[in-house]
Amino acid sequence: MTIPKDIDTPEIMVDLDILQRNIDRMASAVRAKGLNLRPHAKTHKIPEIAARQMAAGASGLTVATIGEAEVFAAAGVEDIFIAYPLWLSPQKADRLLRLSRTARIAVGVDSAEGATVLGVTLGNGAGNVAVLVEVDSGHHRSGVRPEAVAPVAEAAARAGLKVTGVFTFPGHSYAPGMPAEAARQEQQALDQASEVLTAAGFHVTCRSGGSTPTVMLTENSVATEVRPGVHVFGDAQQLELDRCAAEDIALTVAATVVSHHETAADGPARFIIDAGSKILGSDRPAWASGFGRLMDHPDARIAALSEHHATVEWPGQGAVPAVGDRLRVIPNHVCLAMNLVDDVAVTSQGELVDRWTVAARGKNR
Amino acid sequence: MTIPKDIDTPEIMVDLDILQRNIDRMASAVRAKGLNLRPHAKTHKIPEIAARQMAAGASGLTVATIGEAEVFAAAGVEDIFIAYPLWLSPQKADRLLRLSRTARIAVGVDSAEGATVLGVTLGNGAGNVAVLVEVDSGHHRSGVRPEAVAPVAEAAARAGLKVTGVFTFPGHSYAPGMPAEAARQEQQALDQASEVLTAAGFHVTCRSGGSTPTVMLTENSVATEVRPGVHVFGDAQQLELDRCAAEDIALTVAATVVSHHETAADGPARFIIDAGSKILGSDRPAWASGFGRLMDHPDARIAALSEHHATVEWPGQGAVPAVGDRLRVIPNHVCLAMNLVDDVAVTSQGELVDRWTVAARGKNR
Incomplete structure (x- = not known):
């Protein structure tokens, strides 16, 4: 794909057709498993994408902060889970109470202290907020x-909160060879925690799991819902973990070659593009091949990254891109890239068709 | 310092008194060396801080993008160097021309192709834009x-641009034991490049160098100006490189302990705070002790970082902070942290005294 002429670099581009296919594909796969889908909106932070997820049958959204929940509730989403062990400051309490009057809200807890403060601070409003341990x-x-969930749930119940179940994030699935083992552990943990909670007298209606690497391995025998996020776009991590193919990647960063580095006699050709850590993000797990990938040049490597420069090492074969050439970069971790821009260019069939505001960008609280 | 009650977490706090001391100290040290100071504003992105730098005697500002230059020119800064080898797209050309009518603008070039496109695209306006190789x-x-600067300068001159000198960024100074050697190489490169350019018939009036780790080692025998950025705040990288002390750090992230991790029998105590990579940034050089530091607990380590969680490993001694306790975090790389928030809380003597908008946040183009 050529980058549309009306896009200047560096800029995030979202391919509308691939995005919609990713949304639909996840929705039907999860439905076929008999699970509810509650996509994590921290990945995209965009109401237009949330609307497409809800239209495809999502039961609600997952977010990481009250600020994100506020944005999506204002955009009309009625069922939101803040999958984070919130410590309720007075400021957060006011906002959560207000929020719980406009949408169905659940939040995470993982300590008796946190649960108590949550319930006590919400006061009369505690009954409107569900909690998952x-x-x-x-x-x-x-x-x-898993064996330690009961005291947390009991503290929450004593503080007036309604405990509806348990949740987990199998983040250790983000490593080569790990998804299957992480998914197994996730199932076991949800299963055990649910049993412990039931034995303690709680009515468990929600067992929530799932990350993009593990979601297809999640079974409805133990989970009731899954919360994948990254699947809407894909990224270089998912690609290198074999959880998506290059043609499934809906988000790339348009970049320009701005400098050619002198090539050492025995080294690869190297050049600099104008997409640095301030648009790609600088996550780089130890197992990753670099700081991102080039969409149309799978053998190239991003060997170094600073704020506005990425150093590309070019494989032996093929003409080295010239200064001024434009390339598409796949960020390592798309959730960070999206959080760095105010809006994105939406493309379809190689044309710029829309711009979407990243309405929940920077909503860290 | 206790975090002021009116600050919720996570939030960036700037200590006004330390900030002003850092600005003044750098201004007088650079003045004493007989050098001009052109601080890099990509670090702070805040007009109020730029105004303080100019008031302390800076000769102008350095920025990385046209977008940053637009913000600071609109705020009244009249002399701006875009220290980046710009490739001038039609969109960037329009903006650069407009900018060059409101402020004195210099830009970087590092290829004959880039210089030619720059001059040709600017057309009649090229004479208003100075270039540094x-x-x-x-x-x-x-x-x-350094020996290859002449062809680039000659292409720029042919394209109608005014070549005023050379610049370099000794970024390899960001490693333990490297500042002195990097400063030596920086001086040598500026010296040689300047001689080559003079021999080619150019009148070199600007030799621009300097990074926060090397600025105090820069001599006026070869450089005419320096461009440090991070010194206004300091950060964990500068601290671990011994380029600033803890009491010089003007920017911290207010965070709350949200979760206690079960401690292994033989491991350190571990807990989770609510400042993750979406407010700290995820830069972590190989030599760094972790993903940031805790201001009041120098022995603690941030061992892992995800978007909204940082895992702190606590040293053996001292009471482990409880869930709900608030701590100040020093980011590894302050330029990335500042780019993640819309505004910052300004404190003085432990009180919240102002809020500043990060006006140039996200200006990647």
């Missing part, structure tokens, strides 16, 4: 061990 | 070898 299924970030 | 002093990013 976060379980650590092996990622070892937030969440409690 | 970028020299690679060892960072091996953009820039040509």
